[in-house]
Amino acid sequence: MIELGKKDGKVVVVNADLMGTCRNRTFVQEFPERSFNVGIAEQNMVSFAAGLAQEGYKAYAFSMAPFISMRACEQCRTDVAYGNRNVRLIATYSGVSGGISGATHWGMEDCAIMGSMPNMVVMEPSDPIQARQMLDESLKHDGPIYIRSSVEPVPSIYGEDYRFEIGKASIARDGGDGAFICSGITVKHALGAVERIYHETGKNIRVVDMHTIKPLDRKAVKEAAGTGCVVVAQDHNKMGGLGYAVAEVIAEERMAVKFANVGIDDRFVPMAHAPFLYHEFGYDEEGLYNRMMSLLGM
């Protein structure tokens, strides 16, 4: 964020008492005049950011996924999306990454909610280099953006030669015997699963990093479906998440493929650590390995 602030004097940050959790305190220290903290008032945070954007600023508003997508849902939709304003809603605690904080702090539905707002771009980084480029690209994009991310910093996947483009999926690993389509933390899990499958069976499974959930890269989906076997995995309710978006493309393209949608089951579960929940819902490395192997008939 500091780099963004240095590059563009129009970048402003709005917090709702979570600048520590959302890791933008250094921006606030570097650019105090361009930082606002409205207190624990997410609705005001989003509307206030819309007002800043109305006057020409690029407003980055930070909170946890459930508080942006649900507490301030109408503000996101009516004040940001309807006005097509340059507000960037940056959410942490997406999926069940909030672990022991429990369902109040889990962003299980944010893709479904935010993705159904016209004009809203929805993204989820899987890697630090990708996340940095995603923020860089957000400076150039005209219109609102929602970025969801996990509590823990994402693991490293890409090298310095990586190039990010909004709406164009990244191929984290190529392969023609089947494909994972993932976003965020599940990309790393899929890469681990694919490695195991290769060592055990010699099969090359593609990992499509669908960092932009909306607008969806239809071409990447079609190409992945061309392998005949697709597993979609996202740390999000299976309903209304990446799996639904991918399935729609496959159905519209009339492609006959083996298909599985893996994500959070459509039920509330008690609080537990994130890795336990990823395992429980079947999208840790082992779960994804099992799912792909079963689709491959192995």
Place this chain on the structure above:
Amino acid sequence: MKKSTVSELEQAALEIRKNLLHLCLVEAIHIGGDLSVADIMTVLWQYQMKYDPENPNDEDRDRFVLSKGHASAVTSFNQAAIGCFSPEDVIKEYAADKGRFSMHSCSLVNPFVEVSTGSLGHGFPIACGMAAALKLKGNTASRVYVVMGDGEQAEGSVWEAAMNAVHQELGNLVAIIDFNGLEADGRIDEITALGNIAEKYGSFGWNVCEFDGNDIAEIKRQFDSLPAVASKVPTVFVCHTVKGMGVPFMENQAGWHAGKITKEQFETAINALEHTVGNGD
């Protein structure tokens, strides 16, 4: 055309009310709240605000946000009065498919609308963000005016904004509350009473001005006495008004929150209006 005297503004407010009734003859509008806020809006648009219809994006203009978005008709007629379009345009295109005017203001089709509104409790916090942005830009020429309803004060987001506006020292912000005492379901005192709303804003640290919002001379005086744009305390006008003001059969009737009138009602209303102004009231 801008007005400068109280009598010119009273005449202008009469024209606004007549236009509202003309529109109300053909379309259901939020007539009660349009009429209660008509005097405030007339002084605001036709006297107070720095706004050039030829250049609606001028950086030095005053900003206007209609937080009570359902008062779109009275806003549009005032914008027509300063030359944004004509009153006939408003009547012809109101609620017409592909028209520029409707139940709520929409910036997609109307370039004179800064912020699309309708859902209550949104315009006020957006206006706060705009006021903060103007300060950040170093713009000391412009104010942000935001008009709210009294029923709207029940929205929690209003108080999130009211608290933060003081903290941000938004002296360039003027919030106006059209306190007509009635909301869609009836008397506000029987729904969730506002209590002493002026005291509430005052205790939050606002500069509070409480006055008769249907008295043109008083409204003008209050605008003339606003603190400097660069001051550090936001101002709120608590305007006591009468819902349906100027049309006797509509005054203080919650049933006239929104609706359409008959030809007979139109004649009665116009006669009453002209009689009122003729008496110099």
